[in-house]
Amino acid sequence: MSGPVNVLVILGVIALVVVRQISASRISGDRRWWVLPGVLLVMSLREPGLVDHHHETLSVVVLGAELVVGLVTGAAWGWTARLWRAEDGSVWSKGTKATVYVWTGGLALRAALYGVAAALGVHQGSPALMMALAVTLLVRSGVLARRAAEIPPSYGGSADRTPSAPAWKDRV
Known part of the structure; x- marks a missing residue:
C-alpha cells in the first residue's frame, strides 16, 4: 500500500x-x-521503509524506543480503564481521566521520538507508526481481556437471560 493509504488506515x-x-x-x-x-x-x-537503510542502527534504536513506548502506553491504557460487570453478566469498559493522561503522555513521547529521529536524519515512515500502534492496541486489549476474566460473575442475573427493562421505563 502507498503512504497515504497507510496514513488513512492509521487515522x-x-x-x-x-x-x-x-x-x-x-x-x-x-x-x-x-x-x-x-x-x-x-x-x-x-511495507517497505520500516527501517531507514541510510541510518539502520539509529533507525532500529528509534523503532525499538517507539515499541517500548507502545508497550508502556498500551499497558497503562489497559490498567486505567474502568471495568464492570453488568446485570446480564457482560463486561464493560470505559476510559477514565487517567486514560486521557496516558494517551496524552504516549503521544507526547512519540512526538519527541519522531523529533529526535528527524534531528538525527532518520526517516520514520508510516510502517513504524503502524507497528507501534499495533503493539499499543495488542497490549491494551490483552490487559483488558485479562482484567475482564478476573471480574467475578454477577449474581443478579445470568448471561443467557435477557436483561431486565431499564429503570426509567418502570417509572413511565
Whole structure:
C-alpha cells in the first residue's frame, strides 16, 4: 500500500479506538481481541521503509524506543480503564481521566521520538507508526481481556437471560 493509504488506515484505527474509548463498550469474550492489532502488525511488516537503510542502527534504536513506548502506553491504557460487570453478566469498559493522561503522555513521547529521529536524519515512515500502534492496541486489549476474566460473575442475573427493562421505563 502507498503512504497515504497507510496514513488513512492509521487515522481510521485511531478514530475507531478513541470513539470506543470515550463511550462505554462491551468487552466480548470471543478471544478475537488480537485480530485488529495483528492485521496492523502484518501490514507494517509488509511495507517497505520500516527501517531507514541510510541510518539502520539509529533507525532500529528509534523503532525499538517507539515499541517500548507502545508497550508502556498500551499497558497503562489497559490498567486505567474502568471495568464492570453488568446485570446480564457482560463486561464493560470505559476510559477514565487517567486514560486521557496516558494517551496524552504516549503521544507526547512519540512526538519527541519522531523529533529526535528527524534531528538525527532518520526517516520514520508510516510502517513504524503502524507497528507501534499495533503493539499499543495488542497490549491494551490483552490487559483488558485479562482484567475482564478476573471480574467475578454477577449474581443478579445470568448471561443467557435477557436483561431486565431499564429503570426509567418502570417509572413511565
